[in-house]
Amino acid sequence: xxxxxxxxxxxxxxxxxxxxxxxxxxxxxxxxxxxxxxxxxxxxxxxxxxxxxxxxxxxxxxxxxxxxxxxxxxxxxxxxxxxxxxxxxxxxxxxxxxxxxxxxxxxxxxxxxxxxxxxxxxxxxxxxxxxxxxxxxxxxxxxxxxxxxxxxxxxxxxxxxxxxxxxxxxxxxxxxxxxxxxxxxxxxxxxxxxxxxxxxxxxxxxxxxxxxxxxxxxxxxxxxxxxxxxxxxxxxxxxxxxxxxx
Ligand SMILES: Nc1ncnc2c1ncn2[C@@H]1O[C@H](COP(=O)(O)OP(=O)(O)OP(=O)(O)O)[C@@H](O)[C@H]1O
Ligand SMILES: [Mg+2]
Numbered sequence: 001x002x003x004x005x006x007x008x009x010x011x012x013x014x015x016x017x018x019x020x021x022x023x024x025x026x027x028x029x030x031x032x033x034x035x036x037x038x039x040x041x042x043x044x045x046x047x048x049x050x051x052x053x054x055x056x057x058x059x060x061x062x063x064x065x066x067x068x069x070x071x072x073x074x075x076x077x078x079x080x081x082x083x084x085x086x087x088x089x090x091x092x093x094x095x096x097x098x099x100x101x102x103x104x105x106x107x108x109x110x111x112x113x114x115x116x117x118x119x120x121x122x123x124x125x126x127x128x129x130x131x132x133x134x135x136x137x138x139x140x141x142x143x144x145x146x147x148x149x150x151x152x153x154x155x156x157x158x159x160x161x162x163x164x165x166x167x168x169x170x171x172x173x174x175x176x177x178x179x180x181x182x183x184x185x186x187x188x189x190x191x192x193x194x195x196x197x198x199x200x201x202x203x204x205x206x207x208x209x210x211x212x213x214x215x216x217x218x219x220x221x222x223x224x225x226x227x228x229x230x231x232x233x234x235x236x237x238x239x240x241x242x243x244x245x246x
Contacts, residue, residue, distance in 0.1 A: 027067045030211060034064070037208050038155075038177055045146055045156040045176040046208060049169035049200075051192035053162045055182040056213035058086040061159040068155060069120035076113065076153045078124045080168065081161045082133040085126035091117040098127030102145060103136040109145060122153070138171045146175040163196050170203045178206030184213045 038044065048061040058081070065077040079087035080099060088095035093114050101107040104127075114123045130136055149156050158176070160169035173179060179200045183193050193210065200207045 024067065027063045030060075031064060031067045031071070033209065034180070041177040043150055043175070043177040044154060045150045045158065045172075047158045047160055047169050047172050047176045047179045048182060049160045049179055049196070050162050050182040050184075051188055051196035052164050055162065055184045055188060056211075057081075057162070057182045058090075058159050060180075060182050060211055060213065061157050062087060062090045065121055065155075065157050066118060068157075069118055072120060073154045074120050074122075076122045076124060076149055076156045078149075078156060078158045079126040080137060080158050080172065082126045082129055082136075083161055083166075085129075087123060087159055088125040091123055093117060093123060093125060095125040096128055098125035100127030100130040100133070100136060102127070103139060103141050104130060105141070109149065134166055134168055134171070137168045142172070143175055146172070150175070163199055164192070167199075170199060173200065173204035173206070176204070176206075178204060178208040180208050181210045182213055183210055185215045187214075 034046070038046070048057045050057050058079075061077065065075045068075045077087055078099060079085045079095070082100055085095050085098075088098075091114075097107060097112045099112070102109050102112055102124075109124070112124060112127070114125065117123045136142065146156070158169075158172055160172065163169060169179065181193070181196055181200065197207055197210075
């Protein structure tokens with residue numbers, strides 16, 4: 001979004017909840033594109049990741065979940081970034097009962113999912129930080145959990161760590177409809193984005209789209225609506241310009 005000072009997510013508030021009409025409209029545009037993209041998929045789980053840290057994954061994931069839920073769509077938001085969990089903060093919840101505890105066999109999903117953090121929106125926080133997050137996410141228990149949850153919600157959104165740090169997001173792809181990659185203008189390089197796209201396509205061949213965050217445009221015209229852009233995977237030609245920033 002245009003101005004970091006005014007549009008960053010703060011604890012207990014998301015862009016959609018605390019932001020402007022234009023920002024909410026921008027998320028709704030991405031929602032529409034995602035709904036079209038997912039219209040013919042059996043699975044309803046979407047993995048959100050990025051090439052590098054701080055691209056805006058957690059922000060996008062939370063806000064998209066909210067605008068989906070506002071439409072009456074039942075959404076579960078899972079915080080699978082156990083190293084740097086954020087979703088519990090946005091919704092002012094505790095993270096202690098969460099994904100890591102389910103995967104560790106300590107608690108059940110029913111005990112950990114926080115129902116109706118907003119109407120139609122359930123949250124599964126990260127849980128306490130385990131010593132082996134990647135191992136847990138790659139486990140059979142995780143696969144079984146995702147299969148089970150995929151059938152219980154209209155959409156399941158998973159927030160994950162950046163691909164340059166760990167490959168956790170890739171491990172979740174086989175159980176999902178695909179990945180949305182988040183890039184940040186003036187931060188993500190074309191090379192980084194291209195590499196992340198290749199990694200996703202090698203595993204699942206199902207890149208649902210790329211969302212470009214924090215796009216700064218001048219104040220004339222319909223600039224607010226241009227702050228997010230959503231690209232389908234077949235529109236990636238422009239990414240091939242090497243060594244340029246998005
Ligand atoms: N579109 C945006 N415009 C301005 N600031 C943004 C935007 N999206 C996210 N931010 C800010 O950028 C920072 C990083 O965002 P966020 O935590 O969503 O990124 P992330 O990709 O999840 O990071 P990490 O790799 O650490 O998980 C936060 O301070 C957030 O408020
Ligand atoms: Mg994050």
